[in-house]
Amino acid sequence: MTHVPADVGASVPVSWSRHGAKVPDGVVLLSWHSTSxxxxxxxxxxxxxxGEVTLALWPNLRGxxxxxxxxxLHEVLGLHAAMSLAKDALRLANHLLDAH
Incomplete structure (x- = not known):
């Protein structure tokens, strides 16, 4: 997923990946398993x-x-986008300082 709309009723873009595949930077991987x-x-x-970090675990969800x-998902992807922008701004600021 690369974008999750704020509206809970809105659709969420989904792509499938092989089990064990590396999760790309900024992408959230959802995994689910049925319980007994x-x-x-x-x-x-x-x-x-x-690498990858665990965002959340939701055990025993029903319905x-x-x-x-x-x-x-919406909050985390927004936070990741903001942090990526801040990282790019810091990199640009450091580049401009080095150029002087």
Whole structure:
């Protein structure tokens, strides 16, 4: 996923990847597994330049769990975009300082 709309009712762009594939920088990987009691264990990983981090674990979700998961994805992707912009601005500022 590269963008998650703020509106919970909006669709979420999805792409499939092979199990074990590296999660690209700025992309959230959702994984889910059915449990023996009919619930779903769900997790989210965020790809970073140096690896992946676990964003959240939602054990034993039942029914339509989009309202639980969607806000976290939206917030994390917004935070990642802001941090990426700040990193680029800092890199540019340092480049300009070095040029003087």
């Amino acid at each position: 009691n009919g619930a779903t264990d769900t997790s989210a990983q965020l790809g970073l330049a140096n 339509d769990w989009i309202r639980v998961v969607h806000p976290t």
